Amino acid sequence: MFRKDLQDYSSSSQNMDSITIDMVLEIQKDLDPYDIVSLVFLLYEIPDTALQRLIVYQKVSKDVEYDSMNLLHQWATHAKVRPTWKYEFLESLSICRLYNVIRKLGFDLTTVKQHYQPDNITFSAHVSPIKKVLYNLCDNTTSEVMFKLKKTLLSYGIDTTDHESCELIILELICRKFIVFQDFIRNATPAKVDVQRFCQILDHFPAFASYVAHLKELENKLNGQHNSSSFNVSTSTPVTTAEVDNEYNKDNKGGESSFEEVYELLNQMNLEDIPSNWKADNVLLNNDSYFIRNPKRVGVCCIINQEIFNPSKENIEKNIHVHLPMRSGSTQDQIALESTMLSLNFEVIVGKNLNHIEVFNFIKDIIKYRVSEVHSVFMLCILSHGIRGHVYAADSIKIKIEDIQMLLDSDIAKNLYGKPKVLILQACQVDEDSYKDRGLVADGPPPKYFMRKSDFLIYWATSPEFKAFRHEEKGSIFIQFLCSALKEKAQKEHVYDIFTKVNNIVTKTCCKVKKLQVPIFESTLRKKLYLYIPSH
Missing domain, CATH: 3.40.50.1460 (Rossmann fold)
Structure with missing residues (x-):
């Protein structure tokens, strides 16, 4: 699933020399703001730092001078003390599918993809597996779902209205201890993982069912609960009959053409013609009328x-x-x-x-x-x-x-x-029936x-x-x-x-x-x- 031990990328270790502090600065100039946000989300160790810098970046990225923040260069400058920082950077590029950048660095793309398995969202060699799952959740979140998620969090007193990307919302939740985890790969004494409250929210979003399963699986693995019998993943949620309320379904008997006939009748409807010379008179409003x-x-x-x-x-x-x-x-x-x-x-x-x-x-x-x-x-x-x-x-x-x-x-x-x-x-x-005696107002x-x-x-x-x-x-x-x-x-x-x-x-x-x-x-x-x- 993922490895705590750091396995060197020996097959292309000679290419690691191409990843330098200056090269990171050059690469950043060619990346879209969304890619910058994604990489900062994956690479920065301290969520408060990542959130605050991205909030500022979100504002200034609309300006032509936005690249002056150099968020990736700042990360590399501080991370270079770790012998694994280049591997962390390369894996993050792979997770974000920035394949042109990987080629530009001189790596064989097939080999990199095989090593880091970007399609396996729970596998991680140098990046936190929790972060990888959360990134994939963000990457597959539509604007409509993100709007709903913001509204839901607002009912918890968490205002994420101004956050323009899902990554910022997730960082906000991590900073507020709504999501609790430590980087198991970079820290020798990790804290307990706790994603229960977050998963409780995600359970009410059918689109997130697979991510709930992955997060709960990782939580149990990282907390040392390897007994699968004690692990219960909820991959589906009950749907009320209200879900079909007013929904137009092309598979219904009668078909789409039948529904079109309904609205065609609006153009043909005759509720008794009103004489053009008729005028209402206040005499209508006698004691029998309001x-x-x-x-x-x-x-x-x-x-x-x-x-x-x-x-x-x-x-x-x-x-x-x-x-x-x-x-x-x-x-x-x-x-x-x-x-x-x-x-x-x-x-x-x-x-x-x-x-x-x-x-x-x-x-x-x-x-x-x-x-x-x-x-x-x-x-x-x-x-x-x-x-x-x-x-x-x-x-x-x-x-x-x-x-x-x-x-x-x-x-x-x-x-x-x-x-x-x-x-x-x-x-x-x-x-x-399931709502009887369970009124919410x-x-x-x-x-x-x-x-x-x-x-x-x-x-x-x-x-x-x-x-x-x-x-x-x-x-x-x-x-x-x-x-x-x-x-x-x-x-x-x-x-x-x-x-x-x-x-x-x-x-x-x-x-x-x-x-x-x-x-x-x-x-x-x-x-x-x-x-x-x-x-x-």
Whole structure:
């Protein structure tokens, strides 16, 4: 796997003379900033030094004078006291696959690759095997996964927002003792290896499963636990049924062409033509309808668009695995809702990828500072993954819709008293038995408590036990049909009738393409609700 004893590279020892302090300086000039970061990560012994210098390098590397830092030259100057420093440098070049540099130094590439085995990520002759695994993890981390990892670490109070490479994030964790290991090759009295907390986080990222196995294997080997029976590697994690929420799958029965038909129907949909000479009249707003105070400022529409999800400290420590895929296409729903509500004279406020605390703070700020007495309607649209009665925040923690309703009925929402509050929820309502009695947010009121609250209209994209479907390029069936219907009918009909028509068209369309989705709305409205009354 790896060797503690230092085996000389005798077959090409004569070429080692080509690796000099001056040559390292020359080589550095031909390397990309990313390669410099990778080599510093592998070569520097003291993580705090590596991190601080790379933070500065990250800032100045955008400047033409960035090469003045000479990070590799500085390392070589200090490392030359070790007889192995040239071997460390050559192996690091091999790990980073900088084969042109290896050839430039006069080495036979095939021989170097055979000796250092760059494709075996747990084998290491002169570089820490832990570092080698961590480097390979970084090298195969996508920008999307790194974004999620940063969000997850933020829930631990570790802010890596400004780190532009995965190597800096890993160094940050090493400096904070989140990852503990000593260089077993360069140190005679190594400290105990501890990667448990880090692996606990990685367990919630399916893409990192193989690296978790390698890290745990090395931890046991380096700690002297050679008995394989005492070694348990977790290479997979349970996936909740919420993972398939709203996901467009080309392998589903019905095929891609069937889904295309759904959105073609949007262009053909006829919800009864509105006469061009028809004008709404305020006479509609009699005692049987909610009063629109200012037709030019009907209300406030709050949109929460959750597209990217990351694990959080809370569900990691409770060993709750929720792997929620990116909701591609949700931006199209956001755009459709923004356009629709602006056309209906609503003020529109958008929040994206909010964690469970930010969701409530976002809503609180809006109802406290953006909703005023002049507004007549409050609308909240949440686009996310979900299970029965809950939607997921961006940190993969589920939020009870009842808790949101309680907030909208609280003392801080005094400007909403007696006013209609409409919740539009694009999310699945599938059951999740494993989550019963394991809620991740504060306990809400007893079941059905909100139904005693007045002036609410809650509209789910689908009924309990059903999924809600979304096209990864064109948006969700429910939101796209809803926006089309609102634009066509809001000047004439109240929302209850419009929603009924949307239920009909969505259900019929989904049946046609053999997708089970039935929208549902629950109402405690006391009057008819119109969203648009033109001024005269």
